[in-house]
Amino acid sequence: MAEVRNAPGTQPLTPGKAGLGVTQRQDPWWAEWLGTVVGLGILGVYAFVAAEMGKGQWGPYLSPFYSPEFLQLPKLFHVATLPAGIPIALIPLVVILGFRGTCYYYRKAYYRAFFADPAGCAVGEARTDYAGETRWPWLIQNAHRYFMYLATIALIFLWFDTVVAFFPGVGGHSEFGSVNFGLGSFVMLLNVILLSGYTFGCHSLRHLIGGKNDCMSCEPSRLAGWKAASKFNAKHMQWAWASLFWVCATDLYIRLGGLGYLQHVEKWGGWH
């Protein structure tokens, strides 16, 4: 850099003056930090364990961690691996992790929660070799839109699974009746609604749908898309938490059902 930006005649400021957690703030800034650590920690570990555990199916219901169903066919599960030796059944987990892990909101959340970079605003940091997102591994964040494409495909499968929950015959599961308005169907419906709201507020989508234009009025349909995406985007954090929580709750519901704990609840659904 040719220009010297530090003020001439003054000492350049030195990095890392404060130290980890050092601040003069008197308000409970750490509450948000702690909430994020606990929330992301619990839900993250749950999602990881659930995706590894198997038993993601109960009657016409398929856990979102095991969608699409064809990846879970026993034959594929045991035999099929990608060239890199990755079992195909792990694809949903990679897509979910990749999409959420590079999401602009979650980046903020985990940089603050797990890297204290910074833990709170105007709160000191420990590290002195900061390079932000200019180096590996964080350069991967630039691939967020690709994960968004994959997640959108996954979302189409999840909508399909939800239709199958209501109308099992559609997915070749007519043994569970032709119509099933069970509690689980609605649990899954809420799940796809929340995931759709989260995905539609994605910053990359907001950019690609219309934000990249300088002349917004030149393409009215893209402007309309951008406006709609912006509405969801403004509450992206809320969608992120609600959908993360509910995806785990949906899995838990289907898992407990599959283990035989919830039979009676589904009686009025029609498939028992």
Added chain:
Amino acid sequence: MPEVNFKVFRGNSEGGEEVDYKVEVTEGMVVLDAMFQIQQTKAPDLAIRWNCKAAKCGSCSAEINGKPSLMCKTRLDTLDPSKPVTVRPMRAFPIIKDLVTDVSFNYRVNKTIPPFKPKPGTDWKMLQEDVDRAQEFRKCIECFLCQDTCHVLRDHAKHEQFGGPRWLIRAASLEMHPLDVEDRIPMIREKLGIGFCNITKCCTEVCPEEIHITDNAIIPLKERVVDRYYDPIGKLIRIFTGNK
């Protein structure tokens, strides 16, 4: 009349200390009023910078109880009167005296941003929806609180590599302008160093004009940088379709 204890930084870039001052509190008082009272009754040489006392000139930025804030916009009734109120200068800039810092870094960064460049023979009609985005950024009062709270400058002192959020919104307002034809994406990446921002949003949290700095300026610019440098498939599609 109730009294509140203030701890005000007195010193310069060589060093200094917090000095205790008691201030008599009246209704509706803001921190800047308390500084005036100290100047008038106890320390006439206390250096402060201010102009409008209406949260519009962006001069009176300081750190009140550790939070980057405007002194004229922080009412005393929002602070706990039983504890001393600390008032310190912004930390991301060199101190000149007491609460006054040298913010000239900002003007040097600004000079590196290529100015508005219209197409030759421009038709100067614009629709409101084409300039909505840039207008949000034009609300900036250049208080530099966002610069002060940004950890890239505040903690990591990357002043030479990173321009800071205020200048990313200025770059965004030009880049998104429908009549501007200058290309600033390479300088946004290399000179303003947008990759150093890890979108942790502290700038947005402190902005007194409530500009959505991160969501509406920095992230859209990051996406434009991705378009240019990190999206091979998108690039291919653009080559084949001839779109920008």
